[in-house]
Amino acid sequence: MAELKGAEHKLVIEGLRKAFGPLPVLDGVDFDVAPGEFVALVGPSGCGKSTLFDVVAGLEPPDAGRVLVDGADATGRVDPFAYMPQRDLLFPWRTVLDNTTLGLEVAGVPRKAARARAGELFEPFGLAGFEKARPGELSGGMRQRAALLRTVVQDRAVLLLDEPFGALDALTRIDMQLWLEGVRAGFGWTVLLITHDIREAVFLADRVLVLGPRPTSVRHETVVDLPRPRDVSMITQPRFAELEAEVLGQVGRGRAAGADSEH
């Protein structure tokens, strides 16, 4: 039956539970993601968003629940997911190009082929000319784009992006959001994005899932029925403001009501 359910979904998360010792963090997380869909996750800080990614990405075993990819059980497996952690983690001992090929190298792709594959993406990622630079020479926005390039070039089924723009200043962040909205259309990625920026979630996503406080579960779902491609003018439209208010209200509800009230 789960196989049937999984068939039309790229990713199905079923009843994930996780506790660290006495501390329950995930309290039965359920949702699914269609192929090519962009789903944003918002929730109070410390509620367990990064933990959810660690479990989905196969880095932490769940106490209960399953992860299905293309209908097949992928619980504990790392290979369907490309994971972009909260910090960019570009390594100073590698050039920018060699940082972006790391995942391919680990997977055994010959260095030359790996460099060719990652190199092709430098232009669309706004990094052309910086192949041989060291990470320290890049601006904050470029570092995040390099980290994202390293993530997507692995060609995994689902991208897991944990607050990719969280550390950037407001203007750079908006640039990055516009750029990501522009570039993602051409690639057909299936994306899960954690963010604490509700405007970012509404602007980028097809759907926004609101997580409750720890121990967390999905409290609310907002379908973002805004046309694509989206540009800056979208932000000033009434429908955008409505959706933003809806998500904000749900995040606030979770916080004000404490840990009870399941919907």
Added chain:
Amino acid sequence: MTGALGRLRRLTPALVLVLVGLAVWQWYVTASAVRPQVLPSPLRVLTEGWAFRAQIWANALPTLQVTAVGFAVSLAVGWAIAVAVDFSPWLRRALTPLLVASQTLPIIAIAPLLIIWFGFGLAPKVVVIALVTFFPIAVGLIEGFGRTDRQATNLLRSMGASRWAQFRYVRLPGAMPSFFTALRIGITYAVTGAIFAEYVGASAGLGIFMNLQKNSFRTDLVLAAVLVTALISVSLYGLTFLVQRLVAPWSRRG
């Protein structure tokens, strides 16, 4: 070019201090007419040292050789222990107390025994140097490996990296800054360790040279040998920066 100049400028205060100290020393020796067997003047140390340069050089070479061999052994042992400990929690628990215990050994008491066991050749000196220097190297490496960011480890795991690949791609390069710090500590101990080992018993070397000159009250030559020892230490210390620049240029600080 500007880097070298800047470094010279930063050394200026130290040089000034040394020159002032030497001037005071020279003045005191001249003014008080203290016997050179007790305290030779710095100028005398230099001129006598220069006069005996052939003999000092002939003794410096074995010391350098012992230092190099001893430190190479120490590096090999330090790396082997650190890598083993990094891969095996069991070995970590087994070796950590032994590592610490090895540092409580009174080398002064053990060195003569080493000579009884190994004779006057290279072996006892190599053991002394290794005992004195492998600890900072092993500990520096172990801490360097251990300092690896958990998120970096998770990133590598998400890429499907084996423990060995994690070591190769992240833990090893990430440990380079602490390794070079440990290397600098180790190399300065190594020269002192070599001198000490020779002092206890050797057929040639700066340590035995100092011991002989002390016994014939040539304080000036003892100090000349001390000066040469210091020069060797400082040069080897400087060499570590060169090696770091070649091996891991990204790890330089500041």
